Amino acid sequence: xxxxxxxxxxxxxxxxxxxxxxxxxxxxxxxxxxxxxxxxxxxxxxxxxxxxxxxxxxxxxxxxxxxxxxxxxxxxxxxxxxxxxxxxxxxxxxxxxxxxxxxxxxxxxxxxxxxxxxxxxxxxxxxxxxxxxxxxxxxxxxxxxxx
Amino acid sequence: xxxxxxxxxxxxxxxxxxxxxxxxxxxxxxxxxxxxxxxxxxxxxxxxxxxxxxxxxxxxxxxxxxxxxxxxxxxxxxxxxxxxxxxxxxxxxxxxxxxxxxxxxxxxxxxxxxxxxxxxxxxxxxxxxxxxxxxxxxxxxxxxxxx
DNA sequence: TCGATAATAGACTCCATTATCCTTTATCAA
DNA sequence: TTGATAAAGGATAATGGAGTCTATTATCGA
Numbered sequence: 001x002x003x004x005x006x007x008x009x010x011x012x013x014x015x016x017x018x019x020x021x022x023x024x025x026x027x028x029x030x031x032x033x034x035x036x037x038x039x040x041x042x043x044x045x046x047x048x049x050x051x052x053x054x055x056x057x058x059x060x061x062x063x064x065x066x067x068x069x070x071x072x073x074x075x076x077x078x079x080x081x082x083x084x085x086x087x088x089x090x091x092x093x094x095x096x097x098x099x100x101x102x103x104x105x106x107x108x109x110x111x112x113x114x115x116x117x118x119x120x121x122x123x124x125x126x127x128x129x130x131x132x133x134x135x136x137x138x139x140x141x142x143x144x145x146x147x
Numbered sequence: 148x149x150x151x152x153x154x155x156x157x158x159x160x161x162x163x164x165x166x167x168x169x170x171x172x173x174x175x176x177x178x179x180x181x182x183x184x185x186x187x188x189x190x191x192x193x194x195x196x197x198x199x200x201x202x203x204x205x206x207x208x209x210x211x212x213x214x215x216x217x218x219x220x221x222x223x224x225x226x227x228x229x230x231x232x233x234x235x236x237x238x239x240x241x242x243x244x245x246x247x248x249x250x251x252x253x254x255x256x257x258x259x260x261x262x263x264x265x266x267x268x269x270x271x272x273x274x275x276x277x278x279x280x281x282x283x284x285x286x287x288x289x290x291x292x293x294x
Numbered sequence: 295t296c297g298a299t300a301a302t303a304g305a306c307t308c309c310a311t312t313a314t315c316c317t318t319t320a321t322c323a324a
Numbered sequence: 325t326t327g328a329t330a331a332a333g334g335a336t337a338a339t340g341g342a343g344t345c346t347a348t349t350a351t352c353g354a
Contacts, residue, residue, distance in 0.1 A: 062321025209351025
């Protein structure tokens with residue numbers, strides 16, 4: 001079971017981070033990304049499709065086709081990717097699953113969880129893929145070391 | 148979709164919090180809890196079963212049966228309930244889903260997410276159901292106001 | 295001791311997420 | 325203009341979490 005994000009969202013984040021480590025403008029194929037990140041190709045295709053529709057990626061069909069970033073890496077925040085794939089409900093729903101959790105009718109951990117959730121949101125909202133590029137490069141590099 | 152915790156875990160947390168608001172030693176039936184919290188009875192039965200096996204609740208069969216807390220409310224931390232139902236993997240898995248995320252091979256948000264995750268853990272580890280009793284009472288009270 | 299009650303336990307169903315497959319569309323290069 | 329390539333898109337399948345059902349076991353009260 002994945003925490004917080006759906007599997008598709010995890011894959012999408014990984015894929016965009018991966019693309020961001022490539023030389024600017026280089027078109028990369030779904031199957032290359034899938035192979036590198038060990039993600040099912042067809043499933044990844046669906047996710048990249050959604051990201052293209054949202055403008056986070058740009059796709060090219062045909063030979064010499066592939067994917068590139070849809071805008072400059074400084075303008076792609078992690079939250080944009082999350083929002084495109086999973087939406088924003090994680091930032092509004094009650095962590096205990098209580099219905100109608102709000103300031104008027106807070107759940108027992110409403111305030112404390114609210115703070116944590118806000119920090120998580122802020123992390124995703126102020127980190128762009130440009131900010132984490134170096135870290136992405138080393139993480140990606142570590143991936144296929146054993147296999 | 149539920150965030151962080153499984154549906155069963157959410158229900159379990161709600162149920163234990165509810166039981167903690169009742170007079171000490173009062174035995175409450177699954178169906179009463181289910182009705183109050185709007186949870187499917189049979190599903191809740193499964194969850195309370197697990198919590199009984201872990202000693203968080205104590206169950207009594209037969210007429211005059213039902214559930215009570217397995218130990219004093221000061222000794223039941225929220226994390227105990229989470230651990231019993233969902234385990235601890237949320238505190239170890241990579242938020243981006245990268246394999247082998249660790250200090251040696253950190254993912255791009257490893258440090259920042261690590262801090263947030265630790266705060267979440269600490270919240271669950273230092274709040275006992277005794278600590279949040281008053282808040283639980285008012286949240287539970289707010290539940291069936293409309294229906 | 296017997297019937298009613300309520301939790302236990304395991305099998306089973308349902309559905310959303312995850313994953314796969316195949317056809318269509320667009321693009322490139324020869 | 326044609327063949328190869330690669331993404332788009334729709335249909336289908338598998339998996340796992342969520343929820344249901346039924347029989348069994350334990351306990352109480354009459």
